[in-house]
Amino acid sequence: MTDAAETGETSSRRRLPPSERRRQIVDGAVAFFAEVGLDGNTRDLAKRIGVTQSLLFNYFATKDDLIEAVYEKVYLGRLSPDWPERLTDRSVPLRRRLLDFYTEYSTLIFEYEWMRIFMFSGLYGAELNRRYLKHLGDVILKPLLGEIEHAATSGASPVMEDIWNLHGGIVYIGIRQHIYRTPCPDDPSEAITRAVDRFLMSFGIGEG
Amino acid sequence: MTDAAETGETSSRRRLPPSERRRQIVDGAVAFFAEVGLDGNTRDLAKRIGVTQSLLFNYFATKDDLIEAVYEKVYLGRLSPDWPERLTDRSVPLRRRLLDFYTEYSTLIFEYEWMRIFMFSGLYGAELNRRYLKHLGDVILKPLLGEIEHAATSGASPVMEDIWNLHGGIVYIGIRQHIYRTPCPDDPSEAITRAVDRFLMSFGIGEG
DNA sequence: ATTTTTATAGATCATTTGATCAATAAAGTT
DNA sequence: AACTTTATTGATCAAATGATCTATAAAAAT
Numbered sequence: 170m171t172d173a174a175e176t177g178e179t180s181s182r183r184r185l186p187p188s189e190r191r192r193q194i195v196d197g198a199v200a201f202f203a204e205v206g207l208d209g210n211t212r213d214l215a216k217r218i219g220v221t222q223s224l225l226f227n228y229f230a231t232k233d234d235l236i237e238a239v240y241e242k243v244y245l246g247r248l249s250p251d252w253p254e255r256l257t258d259r260s261v262p263l264r265r266r267l268l269d270f271y272t273e274y275s276t277l278i279f280e281y282e283w284m285r286i287f288m289f290s291g292l293y294g295a296e297l298n299r300r301y302l303k304h305l306g307d308v309i310l311k312p313l314l315g316e317i318e319h320a321a322t323s324g325a326s327p328v329m330e331d332i333w334n335l336h337g338g339i340v341y342i343g344i345r346q347h348i349y350r351t352p353c354p355d356d357p358s359e360a361i362t363r364a365v366d367r368f369l370m371s372f373g374i375g376e377g
Numbered sequence: 378m379t380d381a382a383e384t385g386e387t388s389s390r391r392r393l394p395p396s397e398r399r400r401q402i403v404d405g406a407v408a409f410f411a412e413v414g415l416d417g418n419t420r421d422l423a424k425r426i427g428v429t430q431s432l433l434f435n436y437f438a439t440k441d442d443l444i445e446a447v448y449e450k451v452y453l454g455r456l457s458p459d460w461p462e463r464l465t466d467r468s469v470p471l472r473r474r475l476l477d478f479y480t481e482y483s484t485l486i487f488e489y490e491w492m493r494i495f496m497f498s499g500l501y502g503a504e505l506n507r508r509y510l511k512h513l514g515d516v517i518l519k520p521l522l523g524e525i526e527h528a529a530t531s532g533a534s535p536v537m538e539d540i541w542n543l544h545g546g547i548v549y550i551g552i553r554q555h556i557y558r559t560p561c562p563d564d565p566s567e568a569i570t571r572a573v574d575r576f577l578m579s580f581g582i583g584e585g
Numbered sequence: 586a587t588t589t590t591t592a593t594a595g596a597t598c599a600t601t602t603g604a605t606c607a608a609t610a611a612a613g614t615t
Numbered sequence: 616a617a618c619t620t621t622a623t624t625g626a627t628c629a630a631a632t633g634a635t636c637t638a639t640a641a642a643a644a645t
Contacts, residue, residue: 184611184622206500208416210602221624226604285500291557292414292496302559330568331575333553334546341545344552349499351510360538367539367579392592392641418632429594434634 191228194218198239203282207236207289240297243286247277247301253308256316263320263374267365270309271339275357278340284347310336323373335368399436402426406447411490415444415497448505451494455485455509461516464524471528471582475573478517479547483565486548492555518544531581543576 185193197218202209211232215222229235252274256266278284291298310332317327339361346353354360369375393401405426410417419440423430437443460482464474486492499506518540525535547569554561562568577583 182610182623187622190622206416208414211604212602222603223605223625224623227622230604232603288496288500288556292493292500294558298557299559302553302557328571330562331571333549334568334572337549337552338542338546341541341549344545345510345541348496349506349510350502351507354538360542363536363539364542367576370579371575390593390640395592398592419634420632430633431595431635432593435592438634440633 187228190220190224194220194225194228194235195238195242198235199242199282199286202236202239202289203285207293211235239286240290240295243283244297244301247283248304248308249273253312256309257312259316259319263316264365264369266316267313267369268362271361271365272358275339275343275361279343279346279357281347284343288344288348306333317369317372317374320369320374321372323371325372327372331368335364338364395436398428398432402428402433402436402443403446403450406443407450407490407494410444410447410497411493415501419443447494448498448503451491452505452509455491456512456516457481461520464517465520467524467527471524472573472577474524475521475577476570479569479573480566483547483551483569487551487554487565489555492551496552496556514541525577525580525582528577528582529580531579533580535580539576543572546572 198214201214201217205213211225212222215225225235229238252270255261256270258266261269278287287298287301306329310329314327314329314332317332321327339357342353342357342360345351406422409422409425413421419433420430423433433443437446460478463469464478466474486495495506495509514537518537522535522537522540525540529535547565550561550565550568553559
């Protein structure tokens with residue numbers, strides 16, 4: 170079976186608009202590097218996409234540039250800008266807000282490519298990774314802390330580490346699934362609901 | 378500065394007993410691969426250890442064999458065999474047992490080399506990684522579930538995913554510290570204590 | 586002291602791999 | 616239909632890299 174056959178191409182040399190070809194390369198690179206790691210080689214990547222290896226360097230000067238594009242692609246739009254607002258909308262019960270957020274967020278991030286690229290880029294010290302986590306902390310988790318503080322009725326008041334703990338416990342489901350590839354619930358929503366409820370209960374937050 | 382100077386060697390050719398040299402190589406490889414990733418090259422590794430690159434292949438037939446030795450070294454003895462017993466010793470309050478376990482366990486695993494080798498090996502699908510997690514689940518977390526069930530006084534009874542959630546929330550501290558290299562508490566024990574207490578409280582478990 | 590053994594170094598091989606460049610053909614233009 | 620443009624290919628380079636092999640010197644054995 171030829172590469173052309175694999176990608177459904179019919180001619181051996183298909184000429185695409187540069188923007189489209191670029192997108193195709195980045196998409197292929199995301200899938201490829203997520204699977205084999207960022208040290209995957211450009212020949213295997215090209216074969217998988219169905220183009221020549223040299224073509225990659227027509228669109229990206231270096232392999233690092235391509236990886237940078239992979240980062241951008243994967244990280245882009247992962248954090249919806251309307252969440253800060255929705256998370257602090259006190260006309261909605263806090264439990265509802267939390268569940269809505271983590272239900273949406275988990276479907277966004279419990280995804281093979283994102284999870285693995287995120288982890289690889291983190292391990293290799295990518296700037297984007299740290300920026301993302303700082304951003305997450307600033308625009309999601311810090312406001313969340315404020316909401317918990319506001320709603321808390323029991324004596325103990327939450328600190329930032331508590332929020333990270335809630336977050337980490339949930340994210341860890343995705344890590345088990347896509348990094349360690351260990352048995353996991355197919356639908357994490359129940360586990361998430363239980364985690365959120367435990368968290369709220371511990372601060373004396375009920376239905377309000 | 379020569380390599381010999383870096384490692385404190387005086388002669389340019391120091392002859393060591395094979396067992397000692399092997400240990401030196403594995404130790405160096407653990408530190409090296411943890412830092413730069415498993416795709417780090419053998420020349421840099423050898424330079425760092427202070428030996429020639431060819432010597433590595435006198436002790437390990439292939440680079441993969443060396444990495445396998447790195448895995449063994451890092452994974453070995455990470456799960457103390459007496460924890461299952463201590464975790465189920467009902468003469469000790471459950472809270473105490475949980476705190477003791479996670480205090481000890483976190484000092485063991487919140488370690489640069491372990492955290493990163495574990496993550497790299499997980500990403501690359503190492504068999505040892507999955508074996509370790511299965512073992513952890515079987516001999517630590519499952520018994521833990523039994524203890525929570527036994528002590529729970531509130532209506533809701535715990536399921537295995539709840540235990541993984543507790544565990545993941547704690548492990549995530551180490552991930553933030555060593556994988557993402559993001560700001561973290563220097564001493565995680567307070568965060569751990571709070572997480573454990575929240576967890577117990579949500580199942581109606583107090584001081585008993 | 587002399588010989589033997591073997592841990593280590595240095596040189597080198599064979600692939601792998603990122604990157605380059607001229608030739609080519611597919612699409613657009615006149 | 617002829618011409619121009621340029622996306623793509625195929626061949627190739629240069630460096631990196633895992634691995635091998637022989638010479639050597641540091642111990643051990645005699």
